[in-house]
Amino acid sequence: MSLVFSIALTHLRSRLRQTLVGVLGVATGVGFSIMMASLMEGSQEDFVRQLVDSLPHISISDDRREPTRQPADMVYDAVQIHGLASRAFRPGIKNPYAIMASLESWLPGAVAPSVQGKAVLRFASRDRAASVVGVDPRREASVSKLPGQVRQGSLDNLYKASNAIILGDGLAKKLGARVGNTVSVTGGAGRVLLCTVVALFHSGVASIDESQSYTLIKTAQILAGQTGLINEIRVKAQDVMAAREVASRIEAETGYKSVSWQEAHEDLLSSFVIRNIIMYTVVGAILLVASFGTFNIISTITHEKTRDIGIMKSLGFREATVRRIFVIEALGIGLIGCAVGWAFGYLLTMAMGSIEIKSPFMDTNHLPVIYAPGHYLLAGLVALASSLAAGYMPARKAARLQPVDIIRGAS
Amino acid sequence: MSAPAPVLEARGLRRQLGGEIPTTLVDGVDLVVQRGEFLAVTGPSGSGKSSLLYLLGLLDLPSAGEVLIDGAATSRLDEDARAALRLKRIGFVFQFHFLLPEFTALDNVMLPMRALGVLPEKAMRGRATELLSQLGLAAHVGKRPDQLSGGQRQRVAIARALANDPLLILADEPTGNLDTASSDQVLATLRKLVDETGKSVVVVTHDPALAARCDRRVHIVDGRIAEDRRNARANGEG
Numbered sequence: 067m068s069l070v071f072s073i074a075l076t077h078l079r080s081r082l083r084q085t086l087v088g089v090l091g092v093a094t095g096v097g098f099s100i101m102m103a104s105l106m107e108g109s110q111e112d113f114v115r116q117l118v119d120s121l122p123h124i125s126i127s128d129d130r131r132e133p134t135r136q137p138a139d140m141v142y143d144a145v146q147i148h149g150l151a152s153r154a155f156r157p158g159i160k161n162p163y164a165i166m167a168s169l170e171s172w173l174p175g176a177v178a179p180s181v182q183g184k185a186v187l188r189f190a191s192r193d194r195a196a197s198v199v200g201v202d203p204r205r206e207a208s209v210s211k212l213p214g215q216v217r218q219g220s221l222d223n224l225y226k227a228s229n230a231i232i233l234g235d236g237l238a239k240k241l242g243a244r245v246g247n248t249v250s251v252t253g254g255a256g257r258v259l260l261c262t263v264v265a266l267f268h269s270g271v272a273s274i275d276e277s278q279s280y281t282l283i284k285t286a287q288i289l290a291g292q293t294g295l296i297n298e299i300r301v302k303a304q305d306v307m308a309a310r311e312v313a314s315r316i317e318a319e320t321g322y323k324s325v326s327w328q329e330a331h332e333d334l335l336s337s338f339v340i341r342n343i344i345m346y347t348v349v350g351a352i353l354l355v356a357s358f359g360t361f362n363i364i365s366t367i368t369h370e371k372t373r374d375i376g377i378m379k380s381l382g383f384r385e386a387t388v389r390r391i392f393v394i395e396a397l398g399i400g401l402i403g404c405a406v407g408w409a410f411g412y413l414l415t416m417a418m419g420s421i422e423i424k425s426p427f428m429d430t431n432h433l434p435v436i437y438a439p440g441h442y443l444l445a446g447l448v449a450l451a452s453s454l455a456a457g458y459m460p461a462r463k464a465a466r467l468q469p470v471d472i473i474r475g476a477s
Numbered sequence: 478m479s480a481p482a483p484v485l486e487a488r489g490l491r492r493q494l495g496g497e498i499p500t501t502l503v504d505g506v507d508l509v510v511q512r513g514e515f516l517a518v519t520g521p522s523g524s525g526k527s528s529l530l531y532l533l534g535l536l537d538l539p540s541a542g543e544v545l546i547d548g549a550a551t552s553r554l555d556e557d558a559r560a561a562l563r564l565k566r567i568g569f570v571f572q573f574h575f576l577l578p579e580f581t582a583l584d585n586v587m588l589p590m591r592a593l594g595v596l597p598e599k600a601m602r603g604r605a606t607e608l609l610s611q612l613g614l615a616a617h618v619g620k621r622p623d624q625l626s627g628g629q630r631q632r633v634a635i636a637r638a639l640a641n642d643p644l645l646i647l648a649d650e651p652t653g654n655l656d657t658a659s660s661d662q663v664l665a666t667l668r669k670l671v672d673e674t675g676k677s678v679v680v681v682t683h684d685p686a687l688a689a690r691c692d693r694r695v696h697i698v699d700g701r702i703a704e705d706r707r708n709a710r711a712n713g714e715g
Contacts, residue, residue, distance in 0.1 A: 080579035382564025
C-alpha cells in the first residue's frame, strides 16, 4: 500500500469515533436526500401514470381548434348579414377508418375508434348521468388498459348480449345494479335502450369509475342517433412523453383537434415544475447541511493533525504528499458515507414505500416511491464533491504551514 | 586531490522576524561542520540556538546568508527541493520525540524510507528493525509511542533520523525532557553514531554535561557566535 494511503487509513482507523461520525454525517445526508427524491418523484410518477392510464395518450375528436366558419362568413368578409340560419354540421370525424389507416402507416403506436356520448342511466328508479363510450373490444386493448380493469366478466362480454354495457363499479354501486341486470339508457338523441350489464370495471380513479360506461360502437351510435358516427379516435403512443409532438402532427395532417395527455393535463403538469423546484431545493438543502457536517469533521481532523503535518514536513514530506493524505481521508469518509448512505436511502425508501395509505381519489394503498439510479448518483456525487472540498481546503492550508512554525508551536 | 566539502556550512546566516519592532534571532553566523564532527550549540534561553538549528536543517528560510549542505547551496531551492534534501541528507531529533502517535515504532522509523521510496518494503522493514535493535529497542518494534518510555521514544526518534542514512543529524535539546539515565542512553547513542559511522551531529543543548561530551562547542549569545572551541576530549586531553 502506498505511503499516503497507509497514513490516511491509519488516521481513519485510529480515530474511529470521528471517522464514524463523519461517515454517518455523509450517510444521513445521502440517505435522506435519496428517500426524499424517491418519494417526491415516486408520487409524481404515480400521479402521471394514473393520468396517462385514465385517458388515451392522444385523443382525436371531431372538434377543431377554430369553429368551422359559416358559409356566409366565408363569402363575405366585411359584411354582416342578419337573419341567416346557421348551418348545422354533421357531428363525427369524416372518413374515420381512412384516417386511422393513414395514422397506422406512420404512427408508432396503436389507434382505435370510439364514440363518446352522454346518457342517463336508470335502474330501480335511480337515475345517473354518465358517459357512454362506444368501443371496439378487439382494438381497445391496444389503446387502453380497459380490458385489465374489467371485473366480473371481460370486455368481450360486450359481444355476448345485444345492447350490452359495462359499468364503472362506482356507477353500478350508485345505481344499485349488478352484472346481469338490465338498465335503461337514455342517449343524447332521446333514444332509450335497455342494456344488459355484462361486466363492471374499476380504473382506480373514482371520478371515472362513478361516471363512465362502455358499450359496443354500434350501441353508442344508436344512442347518439347517428349510424356510422365515430367522434373520437384514441391513440396510444409507444413513447408516452412524445405524445405532444405526435398530436401536433396528427392535427396538422387531419385538421381535427388532437389533444395529447400532456395538453389535457397542462395545469397539473405545470404544477409539477413548482413541485420539482421545491423537491430539488429540499434535497439540495439536505445535502448542503450534510456537506457542512462533513466539512466540519474533516477540518477538525486536519486541525488536530497539524502537529503531525509539521513532523512529516520536517522529515521531508512534500506539500502535495501531505495534502493528498488529508484529501484521501476526506474521500474515504465520503466514499464509505456514500455507500452506507445508499443502503440507508434504499432502506428508508423501502420503509416509506411500505407505509399504507387510503386515498379516496386513487387506488394506491402505499406511498408511491421509485428507485432511480439517478437519485443515488446525484446524492453520491454531491457527497463526494463536498467531502473532497472539505478535505482539500483545510489540507491545502495545513500543508502550506512552515514546519518550523508548527514545531515551535508544539514544543 | 581537493578535500571533501564540509557536511554543513553557514555563511553570514541571518534570521529576522518582521513586525513593528523587528527581532533578530540569528545574526550573521558563519559555521562549518566537518564529517564525523559532534558539535554542541549552547547558549542561554532565547539566544537563537534552536532558530539557528532550524535554519541549518532547512526547516526555516534565512533572511540573509546561505546554508550549504555537502557543498551545495540551498537558498535558491524551492520548498519541495528543500524537503527532498531534508529527506535524503538530514535527520532530525527534537526535544519532544515528535513520533506519529498512531504508528508503531517500526512504522515511525520506516516513514522517511517510505517517503523516499528507494528501498522495497521488505528491505525497509529489515533496515528499520535493525536500526531499532542497534538502539536497544528490538523488543519494542510493535509498540506505539504511548507504550514507550521517554528515553525509548527518543531513541525511536534517533532511529527515524537515521532511516535514510543521512550525512547530518540535527538534534534540538534531545535530552531536555529525559531523566538522567535516559539522557545518558541518548547521549551514548549519538556519541556512538559519530564514532562508528562517521556521521556529523549538531546538538542544541542547555545541558553542560552533554556539551562537554561533544567534540566541539559553539556558544551563542544574542544570535551570534560568542565562542567556538574544541573540547578537551576531542583534543585528546580527556
